[in-house]
Amino acid sequence: MNCGEGIDTRQVDELFINLDPIQAGGRLTTDAMKAVLAYGDGYSVCDNCVKPFRLDHISKPPLADFHRDLADFLQMDVARLVPGARRGFQAVAGALVSPGDPVLLTAYSHYTEFLSVEQSRGIPFEIPADELHIITPDAAAARIEEVIRTTGKTPSLMFVEQVDYQYGNLHPVAKIAKVAHQYDIPVLCNGAYTVGIMEVNGKELGADFLTGSGHKSMAAPAPSGVLATTDEWADKVFRTTGIKGDLTGRTFGIKEVEMMGCTLMGVTSVGMMASFPHVKKRVKEFDRQLQHVNTIVDALLSIDGTKIQSEYPRKHTLTRMNTIDSFDKVAKTHKKRGFFLTSALRERGITGILAGSTRVWKFNSYGVSKEQADHVARSFIEIAEAEGLTITG
Amino acid sequence: MNCGEGIDTRQVDELFINLDPIQAGGRLTTDAMKAVLAYGDGYSVCDNCVKPFRLDHISKPPLADFHRDLADFLQMDVARLVPGARRGFQAVAGALVSPGDPVLLTAYSHYTEFLSVEQSRGIPFEIPADELHIITPDAAAARIEEVIRTTGKTPSLMFVEQVDYQYGNLHPVAKIAKVAHQYDIPVLCNGAYTVGIMEVNGKELGADFLTGSGHKSMAAPAPSGVLATTDEWADKVFRTTGIKGDLTGRTFGIKEVEMMGCTLMGVTSVGMMASFPHVKKRVKEFDRQLQHVNTIVDALLSIDGTKIQSEYPRKHTLTRMNTIDSFDKVAKTHKKRGFFLTSALRERGITGILAGSTRVWKFNSYGVSKEQADHVARSFIEIAEAEGLTITG
Incomplete structure (x- = not known):
């Protein structure tokens, strides 16, 4: 489908939970x-x-x-x-x-x-x-x-x-x-x-x-x-x-x-x-958004080796993570290399994180519903578990 | 109809031939x-x-x-x-x-x-x-x-x-x-x-x-x-x-x-x-647009007292007219004053000329079809005739 010569119709927020740092x-x-x-x-x-x-x-x-x-x-x-x-x-x-x-x-x-x-x-x-x-x-x-x-x-x-x-x-x-x-x-x-x-x-x-x-x-x-x-x-x-x-x-x-x-x-x-x-x-409803981002961050932090580089608990939804000691270890031997994480997220209907990132990366969960935040949180844990990372807490 | 709180849906080019100088x-x-x-x-x-x-x-x-x-x-x-x-x-x-x-x-x-x-x-x-x-x-x-x-x-x-x-x-x-x-x-x-x-x-x-x-x-x-x-x-x-x-x-x-x-x-x-x-x-089809604007200008110039201030014949569709000795004379005694012209045009499905103008005014016919140009030309003449102005040529 296109909307003009050579221009594909953009369907991102229609089809995915979009965690892009600047688009949310x-x-x-x-x-x-x-x-x-x-x-x-x-x-x-x-x-x-x-x-x-x-x-x-x-x-x-x-x-x-x-x-x-x-x-x-x-x-x-x-x-x-x-x-x-x-x-x-x-x-x-x-x-x-x-x-x-x-x-x-x-x-x-x-x-x-x-x-x-x-x-x-x-x-x-x-x-x-x-x-x-x-x-x-x-x-x-x-x-x-x-x-x-x-x-x-x-x-x-x-x-x-x-x-x-x-x-x-x-x-x-x-x-x-x-x-x-x-x-x-x-x-x-x-x-x-x-x-x-x-x-x-x-x-x-x-x-x-x-x-x-x-x-x-x-x-x-x-x-x-x-x-x-x-x-x-x-x-x-x-x-x-x-x-x-x-x-x-x-x-x-x-x-x-x-x-x-x-x-x-x-x-x-x-x-x-x-x-x-x-x-x-x-x-006026920003507090709820903070609950949602903290839900996602907490899930990420439960994956052994994962660190947050932003202040925590979060005061804003734009967040910088460090997964050098978790997802990046997986990337070293995964057949999709660093792309395994964003690829696995995409399979779960989540997009917006820079493709190939497994070291230091940002996401912005602004605008997600509680159900979507829970889904994102669960997805990170499922992906980590599937790749043999340890979940604690 | 509106498209947001207090914002009426704009319907100009959908409903009218729009001769606005900057919008065409x-x-x-x-x-x-x-x-x-x-x-x-x-x-x-x-x-x-x-x-x-x-x-x-x-x-x-x-x-x-x-x-x-x-x-x-x-x-x-x-x-x-x-x-x-x-x-x-x-x-x-x-x-x-x-x-x-x-x-x-x-x-x-x-x-x-x-x-x-x-x-x-x-x-x-x-x-x-x-x-x-x-x-x-x-x-x-x-x-x-x-x-x-x-x-x-x-x-x-x-x-x-x-x-x-x-x-x-x-x-x-x-x-x-x-x-x-x-x-x-x-x-x-x-x-x-x-x-x-x-x-x-x-x-x-x-x-x-x-x-x-x-x-x-x-x-x-x-x-x-x-x-x-x-x-x-x-x-x-x-x-x-x-x-x-x-x-x-x-x-x-x-x-x-x-x-x-x-x-x-x-x-x-x-x-x-x-x-x-x-x-x-x-x-590549601009010549046709020049024919159309000249059709409109010729009609206007056939109204006694009307002058064109732009170069003529037209080399562009944006055009400046002087109707001080034609439409503006009508305006002096018309019950709608200077608004009679743009009002009469509007009744004929034509908009975009600064409301109330009867002295020196601009229009831009860019994008009109031949039929629309003919309609605009005819409309000016009809309005002039209805107000007792003389048409020559």
Whole structure:
């Protein structure tokens, strides 16, 4: 079956329990599916665009309300839609970082945060993690002091992940931001794994900027996301255009420079908006998701030699395992080599773990039901038993 | 009917002949509609992403082939998908324009071209249009000379629209580029209204950079587009990351700085790709579309007092009319005021012209059939006759 020349129809979440680290939170809701069909056409949200001609002012479909609701949802003052959280990083770095500025990131910062610093020609300084793979306020303070001492400059921006992509660990952003603010360093909290997944309160986090990813965690099509900020910073990052055609005298209304004007003019914004009521509801039910991931982790840990590299018990569903002393031992002699594990999982209707992984690998169980979590847990144990590994506990 | 809380299902192109200036080329094909459903989920194209982990290397769905096909289609060397043509402008300006650099645009440059210059802190200089609303090579040469003389610097970039958004006129890009190249000024040709609509040959145009818009002219969902360039410029605008985590030593593979890594990870790229075979076919049938727009324009011009502001006969379907001395006279005394025209069109199943317009207004008939063009032409005449305007010719 295909959906265009040479394009197979994708059937992953329809047929499998999908544990892909980056896909779990981006599955569309049924309402979003209806929305992508109804608003698939190019500039589909522009039918009723009137003065002042900007995406966040459109009232039909209700994008203006959606922008306000998003800011409220995040407990921030102002929000804008962006083509992915990365374009939020780019906008903030573009507005705040001058060439040669030191910029703080962490040992777990996403590559797109680094790219935004590179594009603005800032100099990156990482805050190290501790032995538990947590970025601590003390480490932040020490690094700030060191950077100021060695460069003679105060960093113009600090990036910090609320939950990082490597371990899925929850970092103490509020305390880190408090430290940063003592040095007047603005803080961008990267909520790509949290906004839309768990309750996120930007004010409590002390975030000057908060980004979320539509396609990663808000059940929306790609590329989509949100950049929210405070009244203090809105005028800087969302500054309106001041450029002028030197002959025609043309000016360009209230378009925002770092947004490049309107951002998501169709399927992406309406997809996010259609999923939003469901997203608001699901963040309140995150505890149940934590029970499910812990069920799966507990099953894995009952397999002798298996270790968890993420913090435990889990505070997020994205999880990093180490099975070098369990599944990887099997792989050494198995006729399917390292592929035996993902192959055996697939036979049980489970997909999303990087094919061939048996050493250190990640999964994200976000969105599974209790029955599915039990099935995944049981499957790991059955596969281990079938390969002669010992189960204890 | 709705497709989510408070979101009415959009039914425009299903129910009407849509003459909206910016929407005509962005209507999805049936294949693209299937694709948006199948690939609606967040990171849906990442299922089979393997080393070197970049969107343009994914072979299933066939994005790698699609990137090559796009470059061939445009007769350029390299192509990348971008979240709208504007993000192509941003990438090129980001790579080429330093603060204080003079940058050439035209009297008809789109606001997003200006925003990209503003973001890079360049200084804009417009090339004026002649009395026929065409940007000429002579005007370009004169402006270049003047800018060099007054600023002491050679502009670092020239933007030029192949077809502009104000008049829908076709500008002599090849000749303009030839002039620019005599001064070693690289040329970005904005093909937002042409790529996907008519045959565009980047080499013949002499474009160093060529942008297209998926949601404006390639039957794709928003935000989507293409930025293509030559081997000469690819290393600069698509340069790969060189930044490094100073403590962890992390580097970030072959991600491209100005692209912010991967760009369109789902519905947008697959939507573009699904429409692409149809787009390749339709650009060869553009002559028929010109016949249709001229049919409509001829009907309008037969209404006494009506003028066309675009070049005539039409070389593009986007067209600017002046009905100050015809429909606007009616509006002055009509009980519906200026809304009588768009209201009467709507009764005849025609939409997309800015509601209330009776003075200077634009339409884009791209995609209509002969029967639809005849119906639109007849409708304008019937409306004019019903309001007592004289038809001649």
